[in-house]
Amino acid sequence: MxxxxxxxxxxxxxxxxxxxxxxxxxxxxxxxxxxxxVGISWVRVRCPHTEIGRECRPRSGFCLEGNRFVPVKVIDxxxxxxxxxxxxxxxxxxxxxxxxxxxxxxxxxxxxxxxxxxxxxxxxxxxxxxxxxRELVEWIKEKVVKAWEKVKKLPGEKRDEVLREQFTGLGVRPEEVERIMNRVGYPEGKEEEWAEEFLSLRxxxxxxxxxxxxxxxxxxxxxxxxxxxxxxxxxxxxxxxxxxxxxxxxxxxxxxxxxxxxxxxxxxxxxxxxxxxxxxxxxxxxxxxxxxxxxxLSKNIVVFPVADENRWTDGEGNVLPDALILQSGSTALDLAYAVHTEIGKRFIAAVDGRTKRRVGKDHELKHLDVIRIVAGR
Ligand SMILES: Nc1nc2c(ncn2[C@@H]2O[C@H](COP(=O)(O)OP(=O)(O)OP(=O)(O)O)[C@@H](O)[C@H]2O)c(=O)[nH]1
Ligand SMILES: [Mg+2]
The missing domain is CATH 3.40.50.300 (P-loop containing nucleotide triphosphate hydrolases)
Structure with a gap:
């Protein structure tokens, strides 16, 4: 968002x-x-359908003359x-x-x-x-101060664990908190630095x-x-x-x-x-x-999951029906989970729709990739 x-x-x-x-x-x-x-806007990217000369059928968003508009939430x-x-x-x-x-x-x-x-x-x-x-930093700083107040009295091991989970409400994942903890140390007296780190994640x-x-x-x-x-x-x-x-x-x-x-x-x-x-x-x-x-797109890519790597269609023959926004660095397995938790759990392999190469779960995806996920039953 x-x-x-x-x-x-x-x-x-x-x-x-x-x-x-x-x-x-x-x-x-x-x-x-x-x-x-809260409304929907659209990220504009080149639609891969132009490469195969067949019109796409977006399930959400739309496509205008080879420009795919992928929905993204905005809040005013x-x-x-x-x-x-x-x-x-x-x-x-x-x-x-x-x-x-x-x-x-x-x-x-x-x-x-x-x-x-x-x-x-x-x-x-x-x-x-x-x-x-400044206002954004101050606002986040207050959250950091409050969180630290809450966890600082906990014993070592437990403290780290709880601290890592403290900021999911702010959209900060535990592993990101961990990184900041390693770089900056505990928030004690460093609330401002923590706030700046949080802000720079966005x-x-x-x-x-x-x-x-x-x-x-x-x-x-x-x-x-x-x-x-x-x-x-x-x-x-x-x-x-x-x-x-x-x-x-x-x-x-x-x-x-x-x-x-x-x-x-x-x-x-x-x-x-x-x-x-x-x-x-x-x-x-x-x-x-x-x-x-x-x-x-500074920190994300757009990827097109398909069921057929040759025709770039889903099970019903729709060309490039879905376009997903994923964080840069996402893997084939991340895509599988983004499509459906069940697909993620049953992931076997992925196939690149352009090279037709089979790749594993750790394969890093590129912007505008067309990918078929192979999952077990
Ligand atoms: N000339 C010009 N005027 C604009 C532009 N964008 C907004 N305005 C005008 O600026 C005034 C304020 O616009 P809003 O969009 O209401 O501003 P806001 O930031 O939402 O204001 P608040 O909701 O009060 O915080 C209105 O008279 C708009 O017509 C622009 O790009 N050019
Ligand atoms: Mg307004």
Missing amino acids: IGIVGKPSSGKSTFFNAATELNVKTAPYPFTTIEPN VAGLVPGAHKGRGMGNRFLDDLRQADAFIHVVDASGKTDLEGNPGEGNPVEEAEFLE TRVIAANKVDVEGSEEWVRELERKFENVVPTSSLAELILRRAARGGYIRYIPGDGDFEVVKDLTDEQRRALDLARDVMERYGSTGVQEAINKAV
Whole structure:
């Protein structure tokens, strides 16, 4: 799950709406919205079906002209203000909604036209990015302090064991806790370092948003100088494009650097689309799809399990029906378990759909692999 975070009025909800807006009219897709602020967006990857010249039939997500859109959950939380971890603003409650997010997209108002509380005025996007990072560290630090209080009195062996299990609620696996313990030592007096380690387990992308606004270019450059993973975005442009595409006015594939008008437009529609075109010309795309892709694919791969390694189909003849997001470094056995626990338990071997080579359980998978799992009965 991707958490969309940022100060008030930076454009989080606009980003969320753009990223979760379905711009294809075909078939009704399930579960577009799960709860008010949890929705489905899609990672865009090249679909392997283009290699075999037969159309895929996605069971979830969709495919547009050889671009496969793989569902990923996103959550839009209320704006965070300085002191949020202490409960300022809507702080705490929403921070806790982010526990299970394994990546953050930090939406920064790169127009520099709103202050840290989201009110119109003078903004400093660099400070904005820094304070948010701070708030996240402080929030996690409190969890570390609490956990350590709980376990520090336990005897040695038991203490390590309980500590390892303490942070699964924060999405941190026992083996990751173990690694941090080996590197940093116990959290005593080192809560801050622990919090930073936890945070660095998650991918963070900075969406330098509102790049359609004049004056944003300087801030984008400044942000790119100071931070990694900065993606210039115009959530507004993306929302305009997806809605126009859904209405059948343009042909546009999310993430593309261009679109084609296919129906008569009103002056108002034309002006809106001009704004989008301008952003695309300056930055190559609106950035929204790129931000989602970066958030997911920095630490994950997409793999296609099939039942027939020659035709790339499932048991019913559907071509490439499933696309799974797995952590980078995942093995054939991990894929088997991701498909179904039973398949994992009965794993015998896997077959690479391209080379047709048989591989064992420890075989490391690559991005866009097509794999058949051979399981016993
Ligand atoms: N020009 C421009 N305006 C944007 C963009 N994204 C958002 N906005 C505007 O910024 C204002 C705030 O947008 P929201 O999406 O509500 O911001 P938010 O971060 O969700 O705000 P809170 O929920 O209050 O924290 C709205 O007027 C949006 O139309 C963008 O890319 N370009
Ligand atoms: Mg909002």
